[in-house]
Amino acid sequence: FLDTAVAFLETHPEYAGVAGSVEMDDAANYEFKSRKQRLHLIYPQGDTDHLGGGGLYRRSAIEKIGYLTNLNLHGYEEAELGIRLQAAGYKLHRLAAPYFSHASYTMPTFKMLTYRWKNGFLWAPGELLRNCWGKKHFPAALKIVRNELIFTLYILVLIICLLSFNPGVIIIALLPLLAFIALKAIKNKSLRDGVQSVINLSLFSAGMVRGVINPVRDPLKQPAVTVSNPKHIQTEHENIIR
Numbered sequence: 001f002l003d004t005a006v007a008f009l010e011t012h013p014e015y016a017g018v019a020g021s022v023e024m025d026d027a028a029n030y031e032f033k034s035r036k037q038r039l040h041l042i043y044p045q046g047d048t049d050h051l052g053g054g055g056l057y058r059r060s061a062i063e064k065i066g067y068l069t070n071l072n073l074h075g076y077e078e079a080e081l082g083i084r085l086q087a088a089g090y091k092l093h094r095l096a097a098p099y100f101s102h103a104s105y106t107m108p109t110f111k112m113l114t115y116r117w118k119n120g121f122l123w124a125p126g127e128l129l130r131n132c133w134g135k136k137h138f139p140a141a142l143k144i145v146r147n148e149l150i151f152t153l154y155i156l157v158l159i160i161c162l163l164s165f166n167p168g169v170i171i172i173a174l175l176p177l178l179a180f181i182a183l184k185a186i187k188n189k190s191l192r193d194g195v196q197s198v199i200n201l202s203l204f205s206a207g208m209v210r211g212v213i214n215p216v217r218d219p220l221k222q223p224a225v226t227v228s229n230p231k232h233i234q235t236e237h238e239n240i241i242r
Contacts, residue, residue, distance in 0.1 A: 004097045005056040016062075016090035017082075019055030020099025021045065029112045030196040032104035037188075045094045049140065050082025053100065057081075061090050070219045072131050074211075075124030079144045080131065087137040109196060113203055122203055125149070126211020131219075145208070152205035 005018045022043040027033040035042065042052050055078075062068050065084045069077045082092055105112055116122050125145035132141035142149065154176065161173035177198065185194030 001095075001097050001099050002056065004095060008093065008095065009056065009058055012091075012093070014091055015058070015093050016085045016088075017051050017055045017057040017092045019043075019051040019053065019092075019094045020097040021094070022053055022099055022102055024102040025104055027104045028106045029104075029109040030193065030200060031109065031112055031116075033193075034197070034200070035104075043094060045096055048082075048092050048094055049086060050079045050144075051092055051094065052078050053102070054078060055092070055094075055099075058090075061085060061088070064088055067219055070131055071223055072214070072216055072219060073124055073127050074120030076128045076144065080128055080141070083132065083137045083140045083144070086140065087135075113200070117203065117207065122207030123211035123214065124207070125204060126208035127214055128211070129208075130212050130214065131216055148201070148204045148208055151201045152208050155202065155205050 001020045005020070008018050009015060022039065024032075024036050024039055027036050057068075065088050068081065070080050073080060085092065105115075107115065113122075125148040128141050128145055129138075129149075132138045158173050158177070161169050164170070181191075181194040181198055183194075184197045185191045188194070
């Protein structure tokens, strides 16, 4: 892959990054089962708005936009990077060349969701919107998280309808949710998958709200880190590591 990617970047100076095709193992939980179904959408070949799973980037392009990844994000780093690169006038491309094989998490669905919440991954859509707010590439961020945003807005409307205690209003408000579950169940031939999809999106909605209210740090500011000096590293090389 690397030889093909380097050759592509050398002959296409307008491109800031390149990736390749992705394979995925059999999924053990709903999140990765759903991801495998959408593999061609997550890792589309040809020109794309971001390189999910990472890629080979042109260093001069990264230096031009200031930094590689945004330290405020618990996920969607590649999407945010792609948005900034495109705003700077660059393109991104995914080749047909094999790139990597994706290994899924093996933990059960609900344990996986708990893990995703604790490590902040579910907050990422909201963090992406918060960090792009007021910038010219904010519409591109909206496009990236549109599914999570639409479902979050729907949940807020549903909560308002539930608080009305009006049976007619509540039934009407629940119809889109029931239709979504039915369509997902038909597509996957599993009612359980339909319900799990709603649970998944509901937690992403809660995470979006959490991410939006998270404070934003300057992504150009060097993070405060403490570097230990293991015994096997010579003292004269400590500054290189630091």
